[in-house]
């Protein structure tokens with residue numbers, strides 16, 4: 001694993017400011033393999049060296065992977081000047097610097113959202129080339145008929161001329177449907193229903209690939225997952 005500066009490693013892992021950590025290191029609060037290390041730029045290999053700060057060993061995870069049940073009214077972003085973001089909802093014990101949502105759900109959309117600091121994993125999940133399916137439950141302001149199901153199956157053309165890949169639409173009741181898409185254009189589902197003059201009153205993501213939102217996870221709650229769990233459910237078909 002690549003070496004990194006001691007101050008950077010400690011501040012990233014413990015979410016402490018770099019200046020606080022530097023002062024702590026100068027004061028002798030950090031040890032590397034049992035020896036006090038006062039050099040803030042000392043190069044550590046986090047996967048081999050045992051690093052402690054204030055007497056506590058820092059367990060090392062290269063990246064974190066979080067599954068959230070996103071509530072309505074929260075932005076899919078890492079930070080915002082005034083509005084609450086999904087990263088604000090991540091509990092402190094799993095919080096890290098550089099966490100960001102994997103793709104975006106609209107502010108009013110609820111359900112399964114992944115959050116990680118592993119940019120390569122995030123990129124693979126949202127890459128159109130991977131064509132990962134995303135399943136949503138849409139509540140509409142009108143009825144769904146067979147013609148709409150056929151049009152979605154053939155691939156609709158959005159109002160601005162953008163073609164969509166074929167999508168699966170399953171009627172659950174007159175105005176509630178499961179819709180499965182394999183891409184993630186901006187406001188895609190709302191715009192797809194717009195082409196058949198239907199408005200979306202509520203949108204909830206229930207699954208990405210074979211990864212389903214656990215029923216026990218309440219709105220706004222998160223669970224930590226491993227990369228292997230996510231890869232086998234999402235990336236390996």
Ligand code: URA
Pocket residue numbers: 104105106107109186187188189190191203
């Ligand atoms: N499509 C939308 O229109 N909104 C979402 O949040 C996700 C997919």
